[in-house]
Amino acid sequence: MSPPKRPVIPHPPGTFQARLVSREKRFTIHALDNAGRPFCAHTNNSGSMLGLIRDGMPALFSPAANPKRKLPYTLEAVQLDGMWVGVNTSTPNRMLAAIMRSADMRQELDLSGYETFAAEKRSGDSRFDGRLDGPNLPTCWLEAKNVTLVEEEVAYFPDAATERGRKHLAELAALAVAGMRAGILCLVQRSDGACFAPADFIDPQFADVFYQAMAAGVEVWPYVARVDETGVVLEHCLPVAPQERCEK
Secondary structure, eight states: OOOOOOOEEEOOTTOEEEEEEEEETTTEEEEEOTTSOEEEEEOOOOSOOTTTOOTTOEEEEEEOSSTTSSSOEEEEEEEETTEEEEOOTTHHHHHHHHHHHOHHHHHHTTOTTOOEEEEEEEETTEEEEEEEEOTTSOOEEEEEEEEOEEETTEEEEOSSOOHHHHHHHHHHHHHHHTTOEEEEEEEEOSSOOSEEEEOTTTOHHHHHHHHHHHHHTOEEEEEEEEEOSSEEEEEEEOOBOSSSSOOO
């Protein structure tokens, strides 16, 4: 039996390489193009991007879809020791939608019976990244998170304390307890992780809620994504570590 076809998310047309200079506050990146000219770009990543924003590091920038936007470019990825790390936090949502459009991937995740995927759907007062529905099947609620932190071969989320992340996990756990399905795609946009774990050394409350959510029935899919100059390719799923670090 042939392996499932892996979804691919191409970078926007016109994506180019430049060099980082600094980050201003949370959402502005200062950089230099290949001719040494300075420019500013937007980053939608509100996390710390720990170890990734350093002067002189190669980075990929895409042009904004709206040419009138104040910051005309968006930071897509940063090159760390020859490896591209995807930092655009819209990529996991796009990948989630691509996965759910793929019959092969739905089968891999035991979601074959689901027929429709809808993005940005509400359940009560909460908005989730996606919802799956199928005949005679419980509704499946989905969230997608971007993972950029790896230490000693362990991919960690989050890279900064996240009240919103804790809230999403608790809400998914409540839905699972109520008899629905719930899953979270943790898209590891770098290739050096051997397993996945919640970053309890950054947000211990998130780690507690994470394992409580898993015990309640929330499914966790930590997929590695290979990033290069052309786009992002889904690869293999990492095991979830029961402790902070993988067993070597």
